Amino acid sequence: HMEIASYTMLIAAANAEGEAEVARVSEQNLREEEAMADWLKSHLAETTQMFLSRAAADSDAAKR
Template identity: 45%
Template sequence: MTPQENYHDWLRDAHAMEKQAESMLKAMSGRIDNYPDLRAKIEQHLTETESQIKRLEDIIDRNGISRSLLKDATSKMAAMGQAVGGMFMSDEIVKGAISSYVFEQFEIACYTSLICAAEKAGDVASVQTLKDILAEEQNMADWARDHLPDVTEQFLLRDAAEGVEAKK
């Protein structure tokens, strides 16, 4: 494959990844009851993710790339399975916070590679957009890492208290 073909394929992957993130963030946000700071940050990042999807679609359209509905559908199914699976864990909020951090690191790696691919494929018009998305993902990952101890502590306190729901 040429650098351009790889770049186009990776753009489709990034679009599918963001669609998966959108599904996961919606599911997580809808289930958080007792952790308002986490819920607010998830909702903020959901808004960013929706914007990222639009910006990726603009890049994809500008490059004349067909979108892969199959990849998007598969990603959404995976996100739904993850959300449903989390519903049955007694420590759902902690596992969700950890998973969110891990997923952000995956996105950071993908965008880091995608920026290099855009440069090699000659799509200089998209590089800054991809760097902007990367910065948003890095900010979310930093927030998730920095707040994981707080979410964990809140969970532990709630879980130890009689008659208090801790999991979400």
């Protein structure tokens, strides 16, 4: 969420300084960060389980 907060602040600063292009690009980046945060939130348990399974498989392979 630090990226989301940073882009939100950057947009406010760009708008205050009349930097429309910086604001536009920052808004695009903000939407991408928000979409990724939503995806992670809805897939976190599944992603964590996949990581743990792969880590266990790698550990087992290293022991052989």
